Amino acid sequence: MDFIITFLNGLSLGGVYALIALGYTMVYGIAKMLNFAHGDIIMVGGYVLFVFVGLTGEPILAIILAAFLCMLIGISMEKAAYKPLRGASPLAVLITAIGVSYFLQSLAQIIFGAAPKFVVIADLGTITLGSLVIPVYSIVTLVVSILIMIGLSLFIKFTKTGRAMIAVSEDKAAAQIMGINVNNIITVTFLIGSFLAAIASVFYLLKAPNISPTFGSKPGIKAFTAAVIGGIGSIPGAMLGGFLLGIVEVFSNSVPQIAPYTDAIEFLILIIILLVRPTGILGKKRREKV
Amino acid sequence: MDYILETTDLGIAFGGLKAAEHVNISIKKNEIYGLIGPNGAGKTTIFNIITGVYQPTWGSFKLDGEVIKNLPQEKINQKGIARTFQNIRLFNNMTVVRNVMVGLHNRKEYKCGFFTSVLRLPKHFKVEKEMREKAKELLDIFGLLEERNNLACNLPYGKQRKLEIARALATNPKLLLLDEPAAGMNPNETMELAETIKLIRDKFDMTILLIDHDLKFVSGLCDRVTVLNFGTVLADGNISEVLNNKDVIEAYIGKKEEDE
Amino acid sequence: MKKKFKIKHFINYIVVGAATIIFTILNSVGVLGLSEQFLLEKIAISIILAVSLGLVVGFLGELSLGHAGFMCIGAYIGGKVASLLSESMGNGFLTLIIALAVGGLSAAVAGAIIGLPALRLKGDYLAIVTLAFGEIVKTLFLNSSEETFGGPIGLETPRYDRNSLFIIGFVVVLIMLAVIQNLIRSKHGRAITSIRDSEIAARATGINVTKYKLLVFALSAFFAGIAGVLFSYSNYRVQCTKFDYNYSIEILVMVVLGGMGSVNGSIIAASLITFLQIQLASILTGDLAVLQNIFYALVLILIVIYNNAPALKGFREKHNLKSFISKLFKKKKEDPSEVRDDEAKWDRVPTKINMDELLSMDIKVTESTMKPDKGGKE
Numbered sequence: 033m034d035f036i037i038t039f040l041n042g043l044s045l046g047g048v049y050a051l052i053a054l055g056y057t058m059v060y061g062i063a064k065m066l067n068f069a070h071g072d073i074i075m076v077g078g079y080v081l082f083v084f085v086g087l088t089g090e091p092i093l094a095i096i097l098a099a100f101l102c103m104l105i106g107i108s109m110e111k112a113a114y115k116p117l118r119g120a121s122p123l124a125v126l127i128t129a130i131g132v133s134y135f136l137q138s139l140a141q142i143i144f145g146a147a148p149k150f151v152v153i154a155d156l157g158t159i160t161l162g163s164l165v166i167p168v169y170s171i172v173t174l175v176v177s178i179l180i181m182i183g184l185s186l187f188i189k190f191t192k193t194g195r196a197m198i199a200v201s202e203d204k205a206a207a208q209i210m211g212i213n214v215n216n217i218i219t220v221t222f223l224i225g226s227f228l229a230a231i232a233s234v235f236y237l238l239k240a241p242n243i244s245p246t247f248g249s250k251p252g253i254k255a256f257t258a259a260v261i262g263g264i265g266s267i268p269g270a271m272l273g274g275f276l277l278g279i280v281e282v283f284s285n286s287v288p289q290i291a292p293y294t295d296a297i298e299f300l301i302l303i304i305i306l307l308v309r310p311t312g313i314l315g316k317k318r319r320e321k322v
Numbered sequence: 323m324d325y326i327l328e329t330t331d332l333g334i335a336f337g338g339l340k341a342a343e344h345v346n347i348s349i350k351k352n353e354i355y356g357l358i359g360p361n362g363a364g365k366t367t368i369f370n371i372i373t374g375v376y377q378p379t380w381g382s383f384k385l386d387g388e389v390i391k392n393l394p395q396e397k398i399n400q401k402g403i404a405r406t407f408q409n410i411r412l413f414n415n416m417t418v419v420r421n422v423m424v425g426l427h428n429r430k431e432y433k434c435g436f437f438t439s440v441l442r443l444p445k446h447f448k449v450e451k452e453m454r455e456k457a458k459e460l461l462d463i464f465g466l467l468e469e470r471n472n473l474a475c476n477l478p479y480g481k482q483r484k485l486e487i488a489r490a491l492a493t494n495p496k497l498l499l500l501d502e503p504a505a506g507m508n509p510n511e512t513m514e515l516a517e518t519i520k521l522i523r524d525k526f527d528m529t530i531l532l533i534d535h536d537l538k539f540v541s542g543l544c545d546r547v548t549v550l551n552f553g554t555v556l557a558d559g560n561i562s563e564v565l566n567n568k569d570v571i572e573a574y575i576g577k578k579e580e581d582e
Numbered sequence: 583m584k585k586k587f588k589i590k591h592f593i594n595y596i597v598v599g600a601a602t603i604i605f606t607i608l609n610s611v612g613v614l615g616l617s618e619q620f621l622l623e624k625i626a627i628s629i630i631l632a633v634s635l636g637l638v639v640g641f642l643g644e645l646s647l648g649h650a651g652f653m654c655i656g657a658y659i660g661g662k663v664a665s666l667l668s669e670s671m672g673n674g675f676l677t678l679i680i681a682l683a684v685g686g687l688s689a690a691v692a693g694a695i696i697g698l699p700a701l702r703l704k705g706d707y708l709a710i711v712t713l714a715f716g717e718i719v720k721t722l723f724l725n726s727s728e729e730t731f732g733g734p735i736g737l738e739t740p741r742y743d744r745n746s747l748f749i750i751g752f753v754v755v756l757i758m759l760a761v762i763q764n765l766i767r768s769k770h771g772r773a774i775t776s777i778r779d780s781e782i783a784a785r786a787t788g789i790n791v792t793k794y795k796l797l798v799f800a801l802s803a804f805f806a807g808i809a810g811v812l813f814s815y816s817n818y819r820v821q822c823t824k825f826d827y828n829y830s831i832e833i834l835v836m837v838v839l840g841g842m843g844s845v846n847g848s849i850i851a852a853s854l855i856t857f858l859q860i861q862l863a864s865i866l867t868g869d870l871a872v873l874q875n876i877f878y879a880l881v882l883i884l885i886v887i888y889n890n891a892p893a894l895k896g897f898r899e900k901h902n903l904k905s906f907i908s909k910l911f912k913k914k915k916e917d918p919s920e921v922r923d924d925e926a927k928w929d930r931v932p933t934k935i936n937m938d939e940l941l942s943m944d945i946k947v948t949e950s951t952m953k954p955d956k957g958g959k960e
Binding site: 373375394395396399400404405407411412413414415416420421423424425427428432434436439440441442446449450453489490492493 | 760761764765768769770771772773775776778779780782783784785786787788789790791797843
């Protein structure tokens with residue numbers, strides 16, 4: 033019975049990781065950069081929720097506002113910090129992303145202080161199915177994240193913008209020649225990524241209602257790991273990697289002897305998978321043309 | 323007959339795609355041999371197999387009588403095959419002379435251990451000086467001596483091609499592979515290049531295998547050629563025979579109407 | 583011309599050596615207080631970290647995000663050796679040398695191990711593996727038992743004599759400069775930079791890429807380990823939470839700000855950043871301390887944009903430090919043909935995290951078409 037609950041929790045954590053990993057993977061695929069500051073968007077979402085749940089007491093309104101503000105921050109960081117560097121060395125972009133991440137974290141610390149803040153969006157309680165006591169947030173998280181992933185897949189497959197995104201990720205120059213506005217597509221990508229991060233922050237706070245300036249670092253790095261495991265640049269890969277990592281994490285944490293080593297285990301899995309498949313599970317193997 | 327390079331039924335498949343199949347090429351010592359064919363015929367693929375970038379799916383090849391199998395690129399180079407690339411690959415952030423000095427790296431006479439270098443033992447200075455002199459000598463042959471302290475990426479295109487050849491020669495190969503050496507050159511430069519290649523053959527007693535599209539360039543330079551099409555050998559032998567071969571003409575300019 | 587190069591070659595030894603002597607004299611006169619000594623120790627540690635990481639990033643062209651992990655190994659192993667030996671041999675110079683050697687070597691072994699995936703992985707993938715490695719090291723020390731490495735409370739280490747530790751630190755810096763610069767300015771260094779510029783061409787030219795990658799990773803880790811041992815001697819306690827990926831990134835920032843492939847740049851950036859950090863930390867306290875981080879973040883973003891934005895190329899060529907300094911001294915502009923490859927400019931240095939190359943298989947329309955004067959390169 034414990035097994036089922038653990039598995040469900042693993043899936044739900046995996047769903048959250050997958051949402052964040054999608055942000056990493058889409059930005060990587062389209063803008064060809066590692067957005068190190070992506071995790072901090074989650075933190076921004078968390079503080080927005082903290083402020084507006086406290087202010088209005090309306091969770092739904094706060095969630096909408098959080099999504100909106102995260103998207104705003106997402107595109108402003110893209111425009112201010114990354115856009116001037118388009119065409120520059122990828123390492124330069126990576127360092128800038130690190131700078132943005134520092135910036136957001138320190139800004140949050142100045143405004144809200146270093147001490148964790150407490151915010152309850154909603155107490156969803158548990159439901160009992162026979163002998164199973166299931167936390168409702170797990171189910172909500174899992175269901176909503178799966179719905180969002182389906183929606184995103186449909187969006188990419190069937191809308192003009194979505195197909196343009198695929199085109200840009202395949203070949204930026206060719207897409208540009210075909211009349212696609214690459215800058216707009218990159219902006220849309222950041223919008224979607226930031227929206228997903230905002231949703232992830234809601235799920236995180238449902239599970240553990242504490243928020244601090246470094247709130248986003250750990251989920252960020254874990255989701256990044258998930259994206260790489262699945263094959264960075266691949267959308268199904270991010271989902272697969274997210275669920276895989278979530279399940280590993282929850283199961284590893286459920287055994288007291290190995291729980292302290294959970295992080296090490298996850299990173300070890302990453303290294304092993306990359307050694308076996310250098311571009312991740314679903315990543316396309318590309319041969320360098322000689 | 324002594325062959326420097328001898329391939330037997332060489333072939334490779336990427337997934338289901340057969341990029342090359344049953345390729346038999348035999349190159350005599352001191353020969354300039356051409357590998358020609360339309361785009362996508364598998365010419366560079368053959369180069370990549372011979373230099374160890376890809377492992378062949380079928381067949382094998384011998385260098386100077388020795389079977390070369392499962393060796394990484396650097397080992398194959400050390401055995402005596404050097405190459406240039408279709409899209410020039412120089413060490414762009416290094417000076418011209420240092421590019422050539424990297425080519426001299428593995429020569430026995432310039433052996434110098436890691437600790438000898440770090441501890442700056444006298445041998446280090448001696449080796450460095452000798453390498454520099456040797457590199458200058460090579461650059462002089464290619465008319466690059468004046469440019470030796472420029473960064474490789476600042477050289478004009480034609481000189482970059484020459485530098486790449488100089489670097490390959492610095493490794494002291496038995497066989498030199500040139501991948502489209504005349505690509506992007508004007509007729510004058512092409513003619514000059516042909517002379518340089520002949521000079522290399524004579525001066526270094528070198529065997530050369532080259533790929534090119536320019537039939538005039540190839541026919542003026544090569545002793546024998548192999549024509550590839552869709553990864554298989556279409557014809558080989560003397561250049562004039564091959565160019566009159568019906569299949570070759572067909573592959574290059576298409577079928578004549580009345581033949582159909 | 584030869585002579586001029588020679589002086590240029592030795593300028594960093596001269597400056598660091600002179601600084602060491604000056605501070606030693608100042609210290610013996612009693613001008614330096616505890617906080618200055620501590621600051622100098624930290625600066626020496628930062629220089630060692632930055633220059634050794636610069637070897638991997640700037641000269642081999644691989645991105646490493648796990649440098650703090652190697653430092654962590656050095657700090658724990660070296661600190662443990664020091665605390666064990668100081669019981670029997672006393673906390674003297676010999677103990678320090680043994681601790682430095684053991685800490686450095688164990689980090690070097692780890693470096694060679696992490697170099698193995700570097701043979702198979704490229705660019706970002708290698709970067710994430712090094713990051714993962716650093717986090718694994720951290721987790722392992724965090725969960726060690728109390729008797730071995732102290733677990734979460736950290737390892738108690740003997741503090742070395744304050745009056746001489748910073749001098750030892752600077753001597754280590756000098757030794758490291760000699761090793762790394764002599765390596766770079768030799769045939770082996772050429773082989774390493776050739777791998778950075780084009781791994782395929784380097785292989786085709788017979789360079790043993792495997793050997794050199796492992797060598798560079800091991801050597802870089804060795805010095806990071808040494809920096810770790812010095813760190814453990816400089817503090818009373820080694821705690822692994824210090825060595826997380828943020829710290830690795832901090833070191834990377836020093837390398838990038840100093841200029842990729844520039845040893846002198848790394849030294850200057852490491853000294854300045856460490857100095858500013860420690861000074862600001864003593865001025866700004868409490869939540870105000872984050873003002874320092876904001877400042878740091880903004881400077882970082884602005885410098886990287888200034889250095890790299892394609893649109894600012896003209897601006898950059900007109901207004902840069904070099905032309906400013908040469909204006910000050912009314913020197914003639916340096917002949918660009920004399921750029922040496924061990925000082926290659928950072929905006930030209932390619933690192934292998936070239937995602938376009940990784941992701942696009944066919945002929946690219948990037949650089950070659952954007953720089954019209956270069957013809958059909960790559």
